[in-house]
Amino acid sequence: MNSQISKVSYPDLSQFIARSFVACGMSKPDAEKAANLMAKADLMGQDGHGVFRLPQYVKRIAAGGLNVSPAFSTIEDRAATALIDGDNGLGHLVMRHATELAMKKAKTTGVAWVGARYSNHAGPASLYAMMPLEHDMIGIYVAVGSANHLPPWGGTEMLLSTNPIAVAIPSGTHPPIILDMATTVAAYGKVKTAAQRGEEMPVGWMIDRDGKPLTDPKRASEGFLLPIGGPKGYGLALIFGILAGTLNGAAFGRDVVDFNADSETVTNTGHFIIALDIKAFTDPDSFKAGIDEIWEQMKSSPLLPGASEIRLPGERLAQVMKQRTEEGIPIPDQLRSVLNNLAVDLEVAPL
């Protein structure tokens, strides 16, 4: 065993998260739902979005900035749309609820778009986009990020977040196609992970206020993230922020609370989920066979000089998920130490 990293099973990790939330006052069913989603993020290889975030969530609960017993309400409701008020609950619980509602509506109407406000950070975008897969539906999820790290193109005021999108599409014999991407070259979670691990960032992730490359993740507060494709990524971040934030009456632009720096203020995080029923367009089995064929076409392309393979979005996720299900989820010693200090504070059994 590596002295820097040890492994934990998905059930053990999930139960640790669940008992931590219960110790914070969350009901057991809600704690288990949230814990399963957070541990699933780690199982999927989203190291910056799983248990890594637990100390921050617990700190926010302790500071009164997150409601452990939210009462969700439906503010607006049409046949194929809804707007949910998350009552400042954990984002995982709000978006699990929103996604279930979207799938229920889409079963009849063909597509549904459910937005949420007064939610919070919900972990990786793909968690929610993947939920419709088992119902032969396509999932599309977009969120306003929980801290602004991106200025408008040409500017220096960080008015935008990484505002990610995830799209999940079922396949037949291959893994589902799952795109989960920030509209910035790197997600801020990756910067945090690099800082935690003491690693340098590649040139192109961030620049400083003079426009020069910034590669030390510990200096992240001195600069900002770069959008993909320059003005195009800025445009996507802006549009996604409007659709997930402004349209839902959730925070966007200067209203976004930096949840890394401030654990007390209600974040009013916005997200939306689209569930699209494949059966409203075609037979799901022939659709999935078509996705398999597309998968194989991409894989069969000759390679550029220097390239070692062609990957499909979701391919690495499936590989990591299989490996971690079998071998356990790697937890760096430093993170385990942070989590077990938290366990002492919460008076729960350690990880």
Place this chain on the structure above:
Amino acid sequence: MNSQISKVSYPDLSQFIARSFVACGMSKPDAEKAANLMAKADLMGQDGHGVFRLPQYVKRIAAGGLNVSPAFSTIEDRAATALIDGDNGLGHLVMRHATELAMKKAKTTGVAWVGARYSNHAGPASLYAMMPLEHDMIGIYVAVGSANHLPPWGGTEMLLSTNPIAVAIPSGTHPPIILDMATTVAAYGKVKTAAQRGEEMPVGWMIDRDGKPLTDPKRASEGFLLPIGGPKGYGLALIFGILAGTLNGAAFGRDVVDFNADSETVTNTGHFIIALDIKAFTDPDSFKAGIDEIWEQMKSSPLLPGASEIRLPGERLAQVMKQRTEEGIPIPDQLRSVLNNLAVDLEVAPL
């Protein structure tokens, strides 16, 4: 007047296009609908997607590759979704029909997603995304591009197109926010325009098969476009191609017909439009006021050293549209000559 460029009014341009289509056998109402959309593309500043494409469309009609009297049919129909078969009609007519259907459905259901197959090239993506604006709706349009110019990330086989997305969001006092972007650094239409104008392309638009920069647009067939954000842009092109193509039973991947090289084969082009009713989420006036506020926030950011201004997506479009409405649409002499040769062939009055 510049000796290289002369100006034409929107009505004159639209009427020229309409009479050209009528001469090709299209009904007058259809020809006028298509011509208005094509001339609007020029009015919007989308020079690679308006009248510039007319000779190509006419060539396709003459070759039997485009149906001038299509009978659209609704293959699948749910409360909030539909799948339209465009009967190999001009894309502009198919997507105008699809967008009207989506708006009608969304008025009741809140959101609607209408896909199309057996369509053709439809001009700039924003044409359709903008249609819902006047009904206080948001429009989202995605298409499978009409020729493959993009390999999967790391590969050299051009299995993907630029697969563009456009999103249009109404504002109050400012122009609507309109993002219209290819998933590649440059759209192929821009490469064609550069070739037409005899201009060099910037480094970063295309590479050749050895991975080296390609800047001569006349050598475009020797290389391929680069996706935004590397693997992220590839992922977006793939996902958009599946949603606009595979899901609709339209061409995607190796099935895509290069409409620049082949005027005879049915392209089976796929697109989709989403109409999202703002009233299903909030009061449209307060929403628009919120968009104005976001607009002003972005504009007020301090500038990076070297930057001259911050732009919102759609800002330049609104400026160009205003200017061209007042002063006319600039037509390079070379293009006018091509169009007037076409007029001779079609025995219609010249532009």
